[in-house]
Amino acid sequence: MQVADKVIVVTGGGSGIGRALVLQLLAKGAQVVAVDLNAESLEETGRLARAGERLSTHVLNVAHREEAEALPAAVVARHGAVDGLINNAGIIQPFARVNELDYVAIERVMEVNFYGTLYMTKAFLPYLLKRPEAHIVNISSMGGFLPVPGQSLYGASKAAVKLLTEGLYAELLGTPVRVTVVFPGAVATNITTNSGVEVRQSEGRRSSLKPLPPEEAARRIIAGMEQNRFRVLVGSDARLMDFLYRLAPAWATRFIQRQMRSLLGG
Known part of the structure; x- marks a missing residue:
């Protein structure tokens, strides 16, 4: 689906990849609905966009089902229709083993990453099905x-997004709605701050792999959307590990475990 002249909802639009998506979609001629929990960062996105009536901003928590369910009517009232949804909002967990995580942290990650994606998808899908063409993009x-290791619950939440999205792709074949799942690798965003996760100095050591700028990640996501791609791997690390995990999953798992060992205290 080409994004020009379409109305597209972007969650997590206040910063990082979400903000870059908002700005680039506007630059390509779309109307954009930017959604974020943080009112201040969302306001900054609006200032940077300078898009006038083509941009509307909505402060809400995607993990609250009632808020998600109320949004489509507000979007249609403001923009006249809705053609696309990019479920980008997400958080990571504290760097800890499953045995060390409390249920508050576990439930928060699942609620935002999986249920937030599910609530938004369920809320908007009836509207998208009425359009001549539409698109759902879910960021795994x-x-x-x-x-x-150390992000097992985060991974579980994103694996749930992966399977949900792939299931939607199959269910929506033959309808006007296309579906894409995105797998970003390391991207230079402030997700740790937004997630309320502290990174100790020893955990912040430099990686030999330079994170992808959010603007480049957004460019590749939009390109995948416009090409109606089933899956999009964002970054050389994502492409490499996808290949290695398919080729030798146990070896790839041990490789990642060695990389994460210092974060887990041995």
Whole structure:
């Protein structure tokens, strides 16, 4: 689906990949509905966009079903229709083993990453099915197909997004709605801050792999959407680990475990 002249909802639009998606979609001629929990960062996105009536901003928590269910009517009232949904909002967990995580942290990650994606999809899908063409893009993660010690619940939530999206793709074949799942690798965003996760100095050591700028990640996501691609791997690390995990999953898992060992205290 070409994004020009379409109305597209972007969650997590206040920063990082979400903000880059908002700005690039506007630059390509779309009307954009930017959604975020953080009112201040969402306001900054609006200032950067300078898009006038083509941009509307909505402060809400995607993990609250009632808020998600109320949004489509507000979008249609403001923009006249809705043609696309990019479920980008997400958080990571504290860097800890499953045995060390409390249920508050576990439930928060699942509620935002999986249920937030599900609530938004369920809320908007009836509207999208009425359009001549429409598109749903769900952002999973490299951690959604590759186990990352210390982020096991985050990975589980993103694996759930992966399977949900692939199931939607199959269910919606023959309808006007196309579906894409995205697997970003390392992207230079402030997700740790937005997730309320502290990174100790020893955990912040430089990686030999330079994270992808959010603007480039957004460009590749939009390109995948416009090409109606089934899956999009964002970043050389995501492409490499996708290949290695398919080729030798146990070896790839041990490789990632060695990389994460210092974060887990040995």
